[in-house]
Amino acid sequence: METPEQIRDRILARFPGASVAVVPNPGPAAQHSLLAGADLGREIATFLRDDPVLRLDYCSNVTGVDWPKQGFLEVVYHLYSMALRHGPVILRMRTADRADQVTLPSLTPVWRSCEFQEREVYDLFGVVFAGHPDLRRILMWDEFKDHPMRKDYVEPDDYEWEPTPHGDILAKARRHYPAPAAGAEGKGNP
Amino acid sequence: MSEAAPTSSGPTDAERDELRRHGIMLTSLEELCNWGRSNSVWPLQFGLACCAIEMMAASMARFDIARFGSEVFRASPRQADLIIVSGTVTKKMAPSVVRLWDQMPDPKYCIAMGACAISGGPFKQGYNVLKGIDRYIPVDIYIPGCPPRPEALLHGLMKLQEKIRGQGIFPTGDPRQAGAGRPSDCPVPEFGGHDLLPPQNPDLFHPPSLVRKEDS
Numbered sequence: 001m002e003t004p005e006q007i008r009d010r011i012l013a014r015f016p017g018a019s020v021a022v023v024p025n026p027g028p029a030a031q032h033s034l035l036a037g038a039d040l041g042r043e044i045a046t047f048l049r050d051d052p053v054l055r056l057d058y059c060s061n062v063t064g065v066d067w068p069k070q071g072f073l074e075v076v077y078h079l080y081s082m083a084l085r086h087g088p089v090i091l092r093m094r095t096a097d098r099a100d101q102v103t104l105p106s107l108t109p110v111w112r113s114c115e116f117q118e119r120e121v122y123d124l125f126g127v128v129f130a131g132h133p134d135l136r137r138i139l140m141w142d143e144f145k146d147h148p149m150r151k152d153y154v155e156p157d158d159y160e161w162e163p164t165p166h167g168d169i170l171a172k173a174r175r176h177y178p179a180p181a182a183g184a185e186g187k188g189n190p
Numbered sequence: 191m192s193e194a195a196p197t198s199s200g201p202t203d204a205e206r207d208e209l210r211r212h213g214i215m216l217t218s219l220e221e222l223c224n225w226g227r228s229n230s231v232w233p234l235q236f237g238l239a240c241c242a243i244e245m246m247a248a249s250m251a252r253f254d255i256a257r258f259g260s261e262v263f264r265a266s267p268r269q270a271d272l273i274i275v276s277g278t279v280t281k282k283m284a285p286s287v288v289r290l291w292d293q294m295p296d297p298k299y300c301i302a303m304g305a306c307a308i309s310g311g312p313f314k315q316g317y318n319v320l321k322g323i324d325r326y327i328p329v330d331i332y333i334p335g336c337p338p339r340p341e342a343l344l345h346g347l348m349k350l351q352e353k354i355r356g357q358g359i360f361p362t363g364d365p366r367q368a369g370a371g372r373p374s375d376c377p378v379p380e381f382g383g384h385d386l387l388p389p390q391n392p393d394l395f396h397p398p399s400l401v402r403k404e405d406s
Contacts, residue, residue: 140318141282145383148317155317156385159310161397169315176397 001086033090062117064125106132124149228351234270235263239277241304241337248340267293278306325390
């Protein structure tokens with residue numbers, strides 16, 4: 001199979017002016033990935049699917065990544081070719097920010113297997129997929145407002161009782177059960 | 191019944207046993223009713239997670255829950271006496287479980303099977319798991335384990351039978367209620383923006399107060 005650099009160069013030859021970059025993976029897996037711009041994302045995906053050398057006809061996995069310091073959300077697609085038996089090619093797309101510009105092109109029209117997984121990314125990370133046929137929450141209920149897999153998600157304070165708390169749980173338990181005597185803080189076992 | 195009887199409620203258990211040895215059967219309506227109730231506890235056919243696999247195993251030939259008269263898993267809550275909450279109750283599932291409980295006719299009983307149904311278990315610190323089904327419906331028997339063995343479920347069922355045998359026909363005087371002072375209908379929680387509303391049934395659930403002790 002071609003290296004990500006070769007694929008990037010062929011995409012650039014096919015779509016001049018597209019923003020495509022290789023994101024290196026310095027780890028032992030060395031699975032370098034392609035970072036595609038959101039504007040031509042679906043065209044690039046269609047190219048990867050239909051190109052006779054690549055024929056990446058199967059999207060096995062879609063997941064999201066929250067990058068709070070860098071200030072964007074990222075969606076990662078793992079692509080394989082059933083016909084040519086190679087893969088994966090990893091395709092990434094990034095939103096502009098984490099607040100209101102979180103729209104990315106849906107790749108469900110390209111790979112049907114993305115449908116539920118993009119719904120999951122929408123549910124848990126809050127990425128809005130433009131062109132998705134049925135973009136609803138899939139794991140949480142429809143009335144839910146938060147996106148729980150974001151790093152800054154604040155969970156409901158609903159385990160007020162914990163028999164053996166420690167660490168963060170101990171801090172949480174302390175808020176519910178203040179120390180009975182002054183001076184007990186710090187060395188008291190709850 | 192003679193006037194010298196120690197209580198007005200009838201013969202004592204010892205006297206009854208003595209009569210039974212002589213082939214004379216004496217019973218009360220309450221005892222007969224409880225005998226029937228405790229030996230035909232029909233569970234709801236309802237499973238949530240891996241505990242349900244153990245529940246299925248308990249109903250199969252090796253463990254044979256039919257020995258206790260509970261093999262008739264009913265597909266409708268209207269015909270069930272017992273709900274075995276077998277597995278993790280997610281917050282998305284919790285209103286459905288409470289609604290099933292409300293749809294069951296009295297007298298009805300609830301077994302919380304496994305760590306998840308009791309307290310949330312290993313998923314307790316997750317945002318999406320209910321921290322114990324006793325926040326919404328009254329639980330009669332708690333069976334710890336992860337998952338509990340089928341023998342543990344049978345033990346819990348036997349304990350439930352003991353509990354049923356100790357109850358009256360209408361313990362509170364209200365024919366709709368089986369247990370003392372517990373509501374027949376539990377309000378179904380609503381899906382809120384961040385959590386279930388209310389997060390627990392205040393009539394049923396009060397978190398135990400945590401007593402902190404000084405290290406010595």
